[in-house]
Amino acid sequence: MHNEIALISTIAVGLIYALVGGYIATRLHLPPLVGYLLAGIAEGPFTPGFVADAKLAPQLAEIGVILLMFGVGMHFSIRGLLAVRKVAVPGAIIQIAAAAALTCALGGLWGLSFGQSLVLGLALSVASTVVLLRALEAQGILRSEPGRIAIGWLVVEDLIMVIVLVLLPAFAASLGGQANHQAGNGNDIGHLLLTLGTVLAKFAGFVLFMLLVGKRLLRWLLKEVDSTNSRELFTLAVVGMAIGIGLGAAELLGLSFALGAFFAGVVVGESDHSHRAATELQPLQDAFTALFFVAVGMLFDPSILVRRPLEILMLVAIIVLAKSAAAFLIVLVCRYPLSTAVIVAASLAQIGEFSFMLGELGIALGLLTSDGQSLIVAGALISIVLNSFLVHGAAGAERRVDSLAHPG
Numbered sequence: 001m002h003n004e005i006a007l008i009s010t011i012a013v014g015l016i017y018a019l020v021g022g023y024i025a026t027r028l029h030l031p032p033l034v035g036y037l038l039a040g041i042a043e044g045p046f047t048p049g050f051v052a053d054a055k056l057a058p059q060l061a062e063i064g065v066i067l068l069m070f071g072v073g074m075h076f077s078i079r080g081l082l083a084v085r086k087v088a089v090p091g092a093i094i095q096i097a098a099a100a101a102l103t104c105a106l107g108g109l110w111g112l113s114f115g116q117s118l119v120l121g122l123a124l125s126v127a128s129t130v131v132l133l134r135a136l137e138a139q140g141i142l143r144s145e146p147g148r149i150a151i152g153w154l155v156v157e158d159l160i161m162v163i164v165l166v167l168l169p170a171f172a173a174s175l176g177g178q179a180n181h182q183a184g185n186g187n188d189i190g191h192l193l194l195t196l197g198t199v200l201a202k203f204a205g206f207v208l209f210m211l212l213v214g215k216r217l218l219r220w221l222l223k224e225v226d227s228t229n230s231r232e233l234f235t236l237a238v239v240g241m242a243i244g245i246g247l248g249a250a251e252l253l254g255l256s257f258a259l260g261a262f263f264a265g266v267v268v269g270e271s272d273h274s275h276r277a278a279t280e281l282q283p284l285q286d287a288f289t290a291l292f293f294v295a296v297g298m299l300f301d302p303s304i305l306v307r308r309p310l311e312i313l314m315l316v317a318i319i320v321l322a323k324s325a326a327a328f329l330i331v332l333v334c335r336y337p338l339s340t341a342v343i344v345a346a347s348l349a350q351i352g353e354f355s356f357m358l359g360e361l362g363i364a365l366g367l368l369t370s371d372g373q374s375l376i377v378a379g380a381l382i383s384i385v386l387n388s389f390l391v392h393g394a395a396g397a398e399r400r401v402d403s404l405a406h407p408g
Contacts, residue, residue, distance in 0.1 A: 006053040011060065011291070013050055017043050018290040031388035033134065033293050037381060040297015052298060058356075061295035063243065064288030065129055065353055066261040070242035071281055072133055072151060073265020074274050075143060078211065081152050087334040088152035091327060095348070096160060098326045099125035102318050110311065115175030116372060119362035122164055123376045124318055126157045128352020129258050130292050131384050135347055138388070139395035146343035149331065153348065155262065161354040162256050163199050167192060168361060177366040202253040207263060214245075215267045222273045234273075235280045241268065242281070256354075292353075296384070299356065299377045308375065315379040320386055324349045339398040346394040350383040351376070 021035030021042075043052045081088075100121030107117025132154055136142040142151075170192055172178055218241060225237045242261050249260025268277055305312065324345040331341035359376045362368030 007056055009050075010052040010056045013043060014039070014052060014057070014060070014291050014294045015287065018294050022290070031138070032290075033131075033388060034385055036290050036293035037297040037300075037384065040294040041300050041302065042297075043294060044298035044300065046301045046303070052294075054298070057291070057295040057298055060288065061292040061353070062257055064285070064290075064292035066243055066246040066257050067239070067281060067285045067288055068130055068133055069258045070246070070261040070265040070268075071278060071285055072142070073262040073267075074269035074278050076148075076151060076262075076266055076269065078266060080148050081155065084149045084152035087149055087331060087336065088156050091330040091334075092153050092156035092160060094330055095323055095326045096122070096125040096157065099318055099323055102322050103315075106314055106318075113176045115172075115177055115367045116362075116369075118175065119168075119358060119367045120315075120372055120376065122161075123355040123358040123362075124315060124351055124379060125323070126161050126351060126354045126358075127154060127348045128350055128355075128380070128384065129154060129158070130289060131350045131352055131387055132347050134289065135387055135391040139391055141343065141395055144343075145336070146340045146347070149336070149340065149344050150347045153327075153344070155259070158256055158259050158354065159203060161358070162203075162254070162259070163196060165357065165361060166195060166199050166254060168358075168367075169365060170195065172365040172367060175367060177362075199254065203255060203259075206249055206253055206255060206260070210245075210263045210267050214264070215270065218264070218267050219271045222268070222271055222277070226273055226276075231280070234276065238268075238277045238280055239284060258353075293384075296352070296356075296377075296380060300381050301374050301377070304371075304374045304378050308371070311375055312378045312382070315375055316382050316386075319351055319379055319383045320349045320390070324390075343391070343394045343398060346387070346390040349390055350387040351380045352384070355380055 017039035018036045021037075021039035022032035023035065025032050025035030025038075041047055043050060045051050045054065100118060103121030103124055104114065104117040107114075107120060112120070132150060133142070136147045136150065141147045221237060221241075222234075225233050241264055245264035246257040246261035249255040249263075250257045253260075268274055271277075327348050328341045328345035331344050332338070336344075355376050356373075359368060359373040363370065363373060
């Protein structure tokens with residue numbers, strides 16, 4: 001492919017393949033995302049025919065994550081996050097620890113080192129932003145109590161993964177990987193505590209800045225743009241806020257694109273223009289979300305299913321069964337209804353974008369092999385497909401129970 005048309009080709013073919021795949025999936029009464037994933041496999045380097053640019057596709061997928069998290073933030077609030085903190089914070093920590101511990105136990109049986117098993121376990125522990133939000137939206141429960149808990153849980157997981165990505169290079173040598181001299185010595189507790197404190201301080205500073213300064217600035221900007229009565233300028237303003245603030249949070253503060261976009265959306269959501277902003281953003285969200293799933297499919301090498309089927313089956317069991325069981329028990333212990341526990345558990349039973357980032361970092365640090373990354377992608381692909389059915393079944397069960405409890 002010529003470099004000068006790589007971007008156009010990747011977007012054009014990705015959208016066309018996604019359209020065809022999504023249409024076929026819908027006709028077969030399957031979720032459209034199944035078709036998007038298959039479109040990605042067809043567009044990837046492991047199948048014959050057109051091969052999209054492997055560097056551009058993940059960046060296009062990241063735009064989908066940013067736009068989606070910005071849109072969700074507009075329907076959320078700081079008060080909503082604080083309301084679920086007692087279940088979301090311990091829940092995310094315990095679930096991540098449980099998934100990592102189980103994977104380390106399996107890794108020992110497979111002959112993997114502790115470092116390899118730990119990176120693999122962390123990759124299996126964090127849910128996908130896009131998959132979770134699309135599943136909740138599809139069932140109309142994004143703003144329900146289970147939806148609020150799942151989103152709060154997701155925000156905590158994202159923050160934990162940002163910390164892991166920052167600290168992992170410092171521990172690489174002690175975990176059996178390659179030493180990263182810029183990260184400092186893994187045995188230097190003072191350095192690690194300083195790094196951790198810096199990340200948390202940056203996150204707290206970003207949130208405070210958005211609430212105290214960003215809130216007024218973004219409201220003023222939307223008001224000024226709205227006064228021009230120009231629809232295209234308003235759309236540009238909203239998209240520019242979402243992508244610009246997400247980029248700023250990632251590049252300047254070392255946070256994730258998703259976290260930055262989410263809190264920008266929270267601020268915009270409290271303005272008088274939130275409904276219009278959400279409406280203008282929706283078409284772009286849909287298009288780039290489809291490209292996200294296409295990008296995930298491109299990473300998948302179908303031969304891994306033949307080469308290592310037992311390992312894949314076990315990893316999928318951790319993602320879908322073990323993670324769900326942990327979330328289910330945690331929500332129940334926090335005294336939420338059974339139906340809420342079921343939906344939260346089902347919605348978190350998948351992995352995605354942070355898992356791929358951990359896999360790439362693990363390879364760079366010598367803590368993961370290319371086969372290990374293929375296992376992560378295979379687990380992600382299968383769990384994403386299963387997740388739509390799990391959330392649909394959980395939401396349907398809740399509605400049936402509710403109708404029986406409140407007939408008429």
